[in-house]
Amino acid sequence: MVLSQTTPWQRIAAELRAIAGADAVVSDESERLVYECDGLASYRQRPPLVVLPTTTEQVAAILKVCDRYRIPFVARGSGTGLSGGALPMADGLLIVTSRMNQILSIDLDNQQVVVQPGVINAWVTQAVSGAGFYYAPDPSSQIICSIGGNVAENSGGVHCLKYGVTTNHVLGLKVVLPQGDIVALGGPVADQPGYDLTGVFVGSEGTLGIATEITLKILKTPEAIAVLLADFTTITAAGETVSAIIRAGIIPAGMEIMDNISINAVEDVVATNCYPRDAGAILLVEVDGLAAEVPLLQEQIQRICYDNGSRTVAIATDIEERLKLWKGRKAAFAAAGRLSPNYFVQDGVIPRSQLSQILDQINILSETSGYRIANVFHAGDGNLHPLILYDETIPGSLEAVEHLGGEILKLCVQAGGSISGEHGIGSDKRCFMPDMFSAADLETMQALRAAFDPKHLANPDKIFPTPRTCGEAAHSSIIDLPGEVDIF
Amino acid sequence: MVLSQTTPWQRIAAELRAIAGADAVVSDESERLVYECDGLASYRQRPPLVVLPTTTEQVAAILKVCDRYRIPFVARGSGTGLSGGALPMADGLLIVTSRMNQILSIDLDNQQVVVQPGVINAWVTQAVSGAGFYYAPDPSSQIICSIGGNVAENSGGVHCLKYGVTTNHVLGLKVVLPQGDIVALGGPVADQPGYDLTGVFVGSEGTLGIATEITLKILKTPEAIAVLLADFTTITAAGETVSAIIRAGIIPAGMEIMDNISINAVEDVVATNCYPRDAGAILLVEVDGLAAEVPLLQEQIQRICYDNGSRTVAIATDIEERLKLWKGRKAAFAAAGRLSPNYFVQDGVIPRSQLSQILDQINILSETSGYRIANVFHAGDGNLHPLILYDETIPGSLEAVEHLGGEILKLCVQAGGSISGEHGIGSDKRCFMPDMFSAADLETMQALRAAFDPKHLANPDKIFPTPRTCGEAAHSSIIDLPGEVDIF
Numbered sequence: 001m002v003l004s005q006t007t008p009w010q011r012i013a014a015e016l017r018a019i020a021g022a023d024a025v026v027s028d029e030s031e032r033l034v035y036e037c038d039g040l041a042s043y044r045q046r047p048p049l050v051v052l053p054t055t056t057e058q059v060a061a062i063l064k065v066c067d068r069y070r071i072p073f074v075a076r077g078s079g080t081g082l083s084g085g086a087l088p089m090a091d092g093l094l095i096v097t098s099r100m101n102q103i104l105s106i107d108l109d110n111q112q113v114v115v116q117p118g119v120i121n122a123w124v125t126q127a128v129s130g131a132g133f134y135y136a137p138d139p140s141s142q143i144i145c146s147i148g149g150n151v152a153e154n155s156g157g158v159h160c161l162k163y164g165v166t167t168n169h170v171l172g173l174k175v176v177l178p179q180g181d182i183v184a185l186g187g188p189v190a191d192q193p194g195y196d197l198t199g200v201f202v203g204s205e206g207t208l209g210i211a212t213e214i215t216l217k218i219l220k221t222p223e224a225i226a227v228l229l230a231d232f233t234t235i236t237a238a239g240e241t242v243s244a245i246i247r248a249g250i251i252p253a254g255m256e257i258m259d260n261i262s263i264n265a266v267e268d269v270v271a272t273n274c275y276p277r278d279a280g281a282i283l284l285v286e287v288d289g290l291a292a293e294v295p296l297l298q299e300q301i302q303r304i305c306y307d308n309g310s311r312t313v314a315i316a317t318d319i320e321e322r323l324k325l326w327k328g329r330k331a332a333f334a335a336a337g338r339l340s341p342n343y344f345v346q347d348g349v350i351p352r353s354q355l356s357q358i359l360d361q362i363n364i365l366s367e368t369s370g371y372r373i374a375n376v377f378h379a380g381d382g383n384l385h386p387l388i389l390y391d392e393t394i395p396g397s398l399e400a401v402e403h404l405g406g407e408i409l410k411l412c413v414q415a416g417g418s419i420s421g422e423h424g425i426g427s428d429k430r431c432f433m434p435d436m437f438s439a440a441d442l443e444t445m446q447a448l449r450a451a452f453d454p455k456h457l458a459n460p461d462k463i464f465p466t467p468r469t470c471g472e473a474a475h476s477s478i479i480d481l482p483g484e485v486d487i488f
Numbered sequence: 489m490v491l492s493q494t495t496p497w498q499r500i501a502a503e504l505r506a507i508a509g510a511d512a513v514v515s516d517e518s519e520r521l522v523y524e525c526d527g528l529a530s531y532r533q534r535p536p537l538v539v540l541p542t543t544t545e546q547v548a549a550i551l552k553v554c555d556r557y558r559i560p561f562v563a564r565g566s567g568t569g570l571s572g573g574a575l576p577m578a579d580g581l582l583i584v585t586s587r588m589n590q591i592l593s594i595d596l597d598n599q600q601v602v603v604q605p606g607v608i609n610a611w612v613t614q615a616v617s618g619a620g621f622y623y624a625p626d627p628s629s630q631i632i633c634s635i636g637g638n639v640a641e642n643s644g645g646v647h648c649l650k651y652g653v654t655t656n657h658v659l660g661l662k663v664v665l666p667q668g669d670i671v672a673l674g675g676p677v678a679d680q681p682g683y684d685l686t687g688v689f690v691g692s693e694g695t696l697g698i699a700t701e702i703t704l705k706i707l708k709t710p711e712a713i714a715v716l717l718a719d720f721t722t723i724t725a726a727g728e729t730v731s732a733i734i735r736a737g738i739i740p741a742g743m744e745i746m747d748n749i750s751i752n753a754v755e756d757v758v759a760t761n762c763y764p765r766d767a768g769a770i771l772l773v774e775v776d777g778l779a780a781e782v783p784l785l786q787e788q789i790q791r792i793c794y795d796n797g798s799r800t801v802a803i804a805t806d807i808e809e810r811l812k813l814w815k816g817r818k819a820a821f822a823a824a825g826r827l828s829p830n831y832f833v834q835d836g837v838i839p840r841s842q843l844s845q846i847l848d849q850i851n852i853l854s855e856t857s858g859y860r861i862a863n864v865f866h867a868g869d870g871n872l873h874p875l876i877l878y879d880e881t882i883p884g885s886l887e888a889v890e891h892l893g894g895e896i897l898k899l900c901v902q903a904g905g906s907i908s909g910e911h912g913i914g915s916d917k918r919c920f921m922p923d924m925f926s927a928a929d930l931e932t933m934q935a936l937r938a939a940f941d942p943k944h945l946a947n948p949d950k951i952f953p954t955p956r957t958c959g960e961a962a963h964s965s966i967i968d969l970p971g972e973v974d975i976f
Contacts, residue, residue: 107841195937200684249778
């Protein structure tokens with residue numbers, strides 16, 4: 001195809017301006033630099049062209065342009081993802097959903113809200129909290145991350161033990177498929193007939209299309225909430241307490257463990273004065289429910305903590321006291337930045353019963369490698385977040401730390417767990433997929449992907465190591481699209 | 489392909505005997521008649537050949553035979569399905585999983601059980617109840633229906649309001665794909681990376697392959713259970729009470745409504761002496777939880793019932809009293825058989841807020857058509873089960889009643905609901921799929937189906953009206969396989 005005197009990207013930019021308006025297309029080099037990475041800043045790629053549509057119809061028209069010229073595309077919400085799922089491509093279009101930021105409808109009777117993908121997670125709760133409702137999934141980036149990104153990554157959060165992750169709260173989706181068709185998946189009632197395509201789409205990391213309307217389930221705000229902080233001399237005792245609470249038939253809203261390194265890091269930085277510096281670990285438990293029910297639950301949990309060796313158990317019920325107990329946990333990742341010049345956050349899952357054993361093995365890996373590892377994690381879900389501390393100015397340290405992170409993931413898989421709890425695979429963990437899935441399993445996923453995206457244009461480099469080798473792009477354009485060179 | 493002197497089915501039977509043993513193959517005509525229908529007895533088809541494998545490897549070898557000769561196949565568990573999902577084909581193999589009846593492992597620490605597909609639903613709870621656990625989904629056929637069938641149909645039940653349907657309790661699957669490959673979907677930890685193929689497979693009605701190992705989540709048995717029976721002068725008041733209970737932030741284990749016709753039918757048959765014959769409707773509410781929590785919940789629900797016009801509220805906490813209150817509900821379908829020579833059960837879903845409006849519309853349909861309709865339903869989920877009463881000896885009555893059932897489904901779709909709550913689409917409701925889904929939506933599902941089953945051999949006539957017209961088979965064999973004729 002001959003595209004007259006203009007460069008191919010200039011021609012495409014003109015088509016996109018005709019679709020979405022002149023202000024929707026970012027071609028200026030410095031403006032494009034803003035989009036070169038997401039929360040995984042170690043991977044960077046400047047996109048050749050960025051478009052910010054506002055409607056489903058614009059997204060459909062844009063994907064039809066991509067389909068016509070075989071241009072791969074990457075969708076991006078707020079760019080807070082931690083696995084490089086929104087990493088741009090050198091020869092692909094970046095489609096940013098941040099201007100699709102409207103809450104389209106609120107139905108309190110049926111407890112659902114329809115939003116555009118650029119709506120920020122925390123806005124949903126803000127919009128319905130006055131009427132006594134909230135949106136449960138709460139990734140720690142919730143004041144900035146978008147619902148579209150949450151859908152792509154199937155995001156979790158501290159309170160997902162009881163209420164589940166994003167997939168448990170998405171009832172339906174309007175999706176633009178990679179060839180530009182608009183389809184409705186799921187809908188206002190749960191468990192519809194036909195294949196559960198809503199469930200497939202949630203967590204598909206932008207590889208099956210772009211969600212342009214999302215129907216979310218909202219929950220009744222609990223009447224009462226209590227937070228318990230128990231401290232233990234060993235992390236093993238904290239882990240066993242978690243199992244004992246679950247065994248008692250209690251499902252807290254959240255259960256978090258922080259180890260001694262993390263406790264001291266947060267006390268150095270935010271001085272909660274609640275986290276004993278000599279504790280082997282602390283356990284934070286949040287319970288919610290009816291006003292008459294919560295006091296009973298907190299008593300029962302307190303008893304279980306003491307039965308399992310807790311030295312002290314603090315309980316907070318009013319909001320200020322609760323936030324005080326949570327303060328250190330919320331500051332944990334930031335505080336880790338004070339412990340060493342750099343840190344690497346891993347995200348893996350193990351069956352809850354293996355908690356103590358895996359923590360011991362991580363400890364051994366830390367000692368043999370010489371890198372300190374802080375452990376802060378969603379203990380109730382078995383979702384570990386080891387923070388490996390290092391100094392990137394020491395040559396080879398990043399590589400060593402990435403290797404160590406990989407060894408931890410392999411421990412998780414060996415224990416029957418998973419290489420990702422809530423951060424996704426993205427660009428970062430593609431090489432570990434064969435550790436977790438057989439060739440036949442991965443082929444089945446790829447067959448599904450091809451059914452949605454036969455030309456392999458939707459975020460093609462993400463999730464899978466195949467069909468090409470790890471790190472190599474798996475697509476090709478029918479027109480010659482220059483990448484890194486500035487073509488405007 | 490020339491198959492020597494034997495008929496094609498004889499040759500295939502010989503291959504299947506070599507795979508699964510002589511006693512695993514049913515070719516005798518009278519024995520095959522047993523399998524000619526499932527719970528939807530109005531559709532019947534004698535299968536030309538039946539095989540009952542015992543292992544995953546046998547299933548894989550059998551599907552490779554089907555693939556080689558392009559023989560379509562239908563999987564069947566206990567055959568209790570109500571939508572004809574296990575209806576055999578005149579030219580297809582019937583694969584019965586009832587001999588795959590082993591509980592393979594029980595892991596109480598991680599609250600999961602691995603079973604073969606022929607394991608009966610109630611056996612799972614029986615196997616773990618001594619240790620204080622149970623399996624939540626409880627279709628009314630639970631003492632006979634199989635877990636494999638539950639997975640195929642994404643079965644629900646009376647207690648699924650709080651705990652969700654089958655898909656919420658399946659962590660992983662070993663599946664034999666239609667071409668004979670064995671894959672693992674999901675696994676012991678929830679929310680794994682990659683596409684949620686477990687979620688797609690659950691509810692796929694046998695069209696994507698055969699599950700041969702199923703990892704189920706088990707729950708801690710609640711400490712306490714209470715059942716409340718409230719009676720109302722109108723069904724509208726009962727419906728409004730359901731909404732008021734949910735609005736109060738309470739999620740009961742189950743909430744069921746029975747109308748006046750149903751109440752009188754069960755009192756005639758089982759004489760519970762608890763269901764007032766003059767009530768417009770009764771509401772049954774079951775709550776469960778900690779021993780200290782349940783009394784508070786029952787008090788609160790009782791108050792809400794009275795606030796919404798209930799005349800009396802009976803409460804039962806010990807098991808015998810609870811079963812007495814449930815007795816009439818459990819007998820409702822059987823009792824309907826006494827009201828008229830025949831009845832037709834419909835299964836549709838509406839958003840809970842539309843309950844009163846739809847019940848009014850069903851009442852109008854009943855009056856204009858002249859057919860009485862009894863309503864017994866999972867009110868908390870908005871899952872209706874209207875029972876249309878008729879006499880099949882009156883010419884044209886079955887057709888009229890099927891038409892009336894279709895009109896009710898269309899009302900459900902118009903209200904933003906669904907054409908099936910828990911019985912599946914199967915053979916019965918394929919023609920209604922276009923009422924609920926657009927052509928693009930159905931094409932997306934078909935593309936997914938083709939990714940799993942490119943030769944379209946797995947239960948090919950079910951779920952979808954396309955690619956052929958309704959009621960016509962959508963497959964072809966490469967060998968000439970006689971159907972109805974007895975070839976043995």
